[in-house]
Amino acid sequence: MSALESLISHSGSSAEQQSARAVLARMGLPNRRLEDWKYLSLKHLENEALTAPVADFDGHASEYDIPGFNAARLVWVNGIFCAPLSDQVTGLTWSNQAQDLDWVSPELDGLAAANRAGAELMEIQVSPELVMPVHCLFLSIGEQQAAQPRLQWRVSANAQLEVLEQHAGPGANLVNMVSQFDLAADAKVTRYKLLNTTQATHTAHTHARVAKNADFQNHVIDLGGRFHRDQIKVELSEARATTRLNGLYMVDGRYQSDSHTRIEHLVPQCTSAQHYRGIANGRGKAVFNGIVYIGKNASQSATEQKNANLLLSNKAEINPKPELQIHNDDVVASHGSTVGNLDDDQLFYLRQRGIGEDEGRALLTFAFAEQIAQALPCAPLAEYLEQRIAKNLPMDVL
Amino acid sequence: MLEIKNLHARVGDKPILKGINLSVGEGEIHAIMGPNGSGKSTLSSVLAGHTDYEVTDGEVIYQGENLLEMEPEERARAGIFLSFQYPVEVPGVKNIYLLKSALNAKRAHQGLDEINPVEFLKLVREKLALMKMDEAFLHRNINEGFSGGEKKRNEILQMQLLEPTLGLLDETDSGLDVDALRIVGEGINHLRAENRSFVMVTHYQRLLDHVKPDYVHVLAGGQIRASGDFTLAQRLEKEGYEGLLAEA
Ligand SMILES: Nc1ncnc2c1ncn2[C@@H]1O[C@H](COP(=O)(O)OP(=O)(O)OP(=O)(O)O)[C@@H](O)[C@H]1O
Numbered sequence A: 001m002s003a004l005e006s007l008i009s010h011s012g013s014s015a016e017q018q019s020a021r022a023v024l025a026r027m028g029l030p031n032r033r034l035e036d037w038k039y040l041s042l043k044h045l046e047n048e049a050l051t052a053p054v055a056d057f058d059g060h061a062s063e064y065d066i067p068g069f070n071a072a073r074l075v076w077v078n079g080i081f082c083a084p085l086s087d088q089v090t091g092l093t094w095s096n097q098a099q100d101l102d103w104v105s106p107e108l109d110g111l112a113a114a115n116r117a118g119a120e121l122m123e124i125q126v127s128p129e130l131v132m133p134v135h136c137l138f139l140s141i142g143e144q145q146a147a148q149p150r151l152q153w154r155v156s157a158n159a160q161l162e163v164l165e166q167h168a169g170p171g172a173n174l175v176n177m178v179s180q181f182d183l184a185a186d187a188k189v190t191r192y193k194l195l196n197t198t199q200a201t202h203t204a205h206t207h208a209r210v211a212k213n214a215d216f217q218n219h220v221i222d223l224g225g226r227f228h229r230d231q232i233k234v235e236l237s238e239a240r241a242t243t244r245l246n247g248l249y250m251v252d253g254r255y256q257s258d259s260h261t262r263i264e265h266l267v268p269q270c271t272s273a274q275h276y277r278g279i280a281n282g283r284g285k286a287v288f289n290g291i292v293y294i295g296k297n298a299s300q301s302a303t304e305q306k307n308a309n310l311l312l313s314n315k316a317e318i319n320p321k322p323e324l325q326i327h328n329d330d331v332v333a334s335h336g337s338t339v340g341n342l343d344d345d346q347l348f349y350l351r352q353r354g355i356g357e358d359e360g361r362a363l364l365t366f367a368f369a370e371q372i373a374q375a376l377p378c379a380p381l382a383e384y385l386e387q388r389i390a391k392n393l394p395m396d397v398l
Numbered sequence B: 001m002l003e004i005k006n007l008h009a010r011v012g013d014k015p016i017l018k019g020i021n022l023s024v025g026e027g028e029i030h031a032i033m034g035p036n037g038s039g040k041s042t043l044s045s046v047l048a049g050h051t052d053y054e055v056t057d058g059e060v061i062y063q064g065e066n067l068l069e070m071e072p073e074e075r076a077r078a079g080i081f082l083s084f085q086y087p088v089e090v091p092g093v094k095n096i097y098l099l100k101s102a103l104n105a106k107r108a109h110q111g112l113d114e115i116n117p118v119e120f121l122k123l124v125r126e127k128l129a130l131m132k133m134d135e136a137f138l139h140r141n142i143n144e145g146f147s148g149g150e151k152k153r154n155e156i157l158q159m160q161l162l163e164p165t166l167g168l169l170d171e172t173d174s175g176l177d178v179d180a181l182r183i184v185g186e187g188i189n190h191l192r193a194e195n196r197s198f199v200m201v202t203h204y205q206r207l208l209d210h211v212k213p214d215y216v217h218v219l220a221g222g223q224i225r226a227s228g229d230f231t232l233a234q235r236l237e238k239e240g241y242e243g244l245l246a247e248a
């Protein structure tokens, strides 16, 4: 049995789920013939039967805490929400009875269809009473299970949400996630997504819609794994909505990382910024595909996109594709993407001060990633990340 | 201390140094002047071991050792310090990290333990005060966003801390205002010692008014074309390179 056949068989019974199941059966899982899947493929799933997930975890969720990040913890095991392991917190309510926003259409690709067909929706409502950060822990345990969380965040007017979405655990499962963020006027969301699973195949679609004066910030940190794909779309749908998408991906060995972003300016006076950085070593492969779309009506838009990549081995591969699609003249836009090695002049400068060549290289690699860590508006997370980046390097640079 | 014999170097196919001979004794200060593009920075870079430059002939003996066979970091640990004409920005690496690593690398080379953090901070503060630099510079990324003059001061700050045996100062005076020039000049004088030598590249006599050299050389077309004492710099100021080199 293939993963596709398994996913089809896991479908739920509602009319929407059945119709998504039909889409999945028709389209199959994405393959390299699709423009968006040109570089990295899910071929390894072809002969991998997947079982329905089991929420079997006898450890302590606190093992996965980030030191200094004090947050209300919500826990999912293999995509299944575990209320007994989760905290109750003022300002946050969840339900599994909500109407699906259906912003991530099953027609988008086979993964979106599989999630719609098989997942149970959880809606989380955030009110202005929420003052504590939230730590959503997604554990992957066991192997060859199909974990398909589906989350819908409703962030009400003036509410502020700071959420860490952490994917961790030793499991070799498929984690195929969909998240939808609905930001009402003047809401603010800061989301950190930390990919810390090496064995899982992780695929995710995120869709955010940002209303008047609201701000959506997303920081994705991919520390490297067998297959990580993160696809996000942000719609700036009312005046003065803003977004920032930052990302860091680090691949070594045979790890693969695939980042796809799309920001849509649909109305005047919205602002977006983006900064993704990647490091590829060994035989690692990474893709960055960032689209900024500025619609006909979106005058006085401002957008800035930066993407920098460090290629540390000649067997590693990075494919960056920044794209601006601008349909309005009254726009301030900049974008740039680079792929390069470490800077010789910087390395020489450090060596001239007595720092050894290996340490110098490690230091510059750290410094490259550090620019994304520094931009995290959360000190404990930034520190955790710095330690993790340093750990992946041959030298102690902290 | 330093013996340069018939040094030839090129970058790509382009020969730049075409037979440099220079002998620097202990405690001496040599000034090197010369037209733009004559090879002054190339000479400093070759001495520091920059890999862009290929030495095609000649030799350099530093403290009895074949300098050209040493890696850049080995030269640094052996006491060679280059104050860059264009100090490099290193985003993401804090100045203080560089200072500490550099100092500890040197100490390890001398068989000493790592400096303890309290002692280190005390030492750095002392040097900052000498260079009239704010402590905030320690926590900024190396040279990133520093003004031209701040970068030069930062170079001398590092030199103060590392106390080299041979300081190569490449246009450390360029881009400095009068006060900064005096501070940098004092910074260099502060380090003057019997067993410490300097090679200073400069275009202006004004630095030499603060730090009086024992010898002045004129480098042109990849060779040292004239040498003399302090008065050579004064003649240059009056006659210019063309006049002076026409006579030579
Ligand atoms: N990496 C390089 N690639 C190509 N050409 C170089 C390189 N480095 C130096 N050169 C050339 O070598 C020559 C000497 O350069 P150098 O920087 O040594 O001059 P300089 O005497 O220091 O000049 P200035 O007074 O302007 O600083 C110049 O013509 C320069 O263009």
Ligand SMILES: [Mg+2]
Binding pocket: B040, B041, B042, B085, B170, B171
């Ligand atoms: Mg020069």
